[in-house]
Amino acid sequence: MERKYLLTAFGYGILGLVLGIYMAATKNHGQLVTHAHIMLLGFVVTFVYAVVGKLWPVDSTSLMARIQFYSHQLATPVLILGLFLMYGGLAPAPVVGALLAVSSLVVLLSFILMKVMIIKALKQ
Template identity: 55%
Template structure:
């Protein structure tokens, strides 16, 4: 599971850095919020989850660990795509607002599940 999270995080890092380079080169920083969310939620949080699995969570049932992984990835992807569409002006906020809210709650659910796994299964 640690490798899955690290690989996902590194994938987000590539996308986030590419977006950052594009913004710098074009001098169009309209996707700054999207870039920040890709780097923090996609890269940093996924990477930290991977480190948690590697260092402390070897005993987590595979089904629970996979559920947490896919909850985080689903929520993150929907949130990032929604933010991109919002700040590119592709979809109006009244339509995207609820989608972004639901995606945020999904990401939050993934964090809650990580906390539960850490409390129940972390090595001391």
């Protein structure tokens, strides 16, 4: 699972840097919030999950580990896309609001599941 997290993290890092370079080149920083979420939630949190999995190995074949991984990997791009649409003026906040709310809650759930898995791993 650590390898999947690591590769995904660097994919988000590349995406975030490309968006940041685009904003700098165009001097249009309207997607600053989207950029921040890509870099922090996409790159940093996903990278931390990879490191945590390496330092405190969890049973990556367990149902909880699979739910945690896929919930984070499905909700994060949905959240990022919703922010991109909203801050790009492509969709008004009321339209993407529910999408952002649900995806944020799923990301939170995956964070909580990671904490539970770490607690279990530390008890062993």
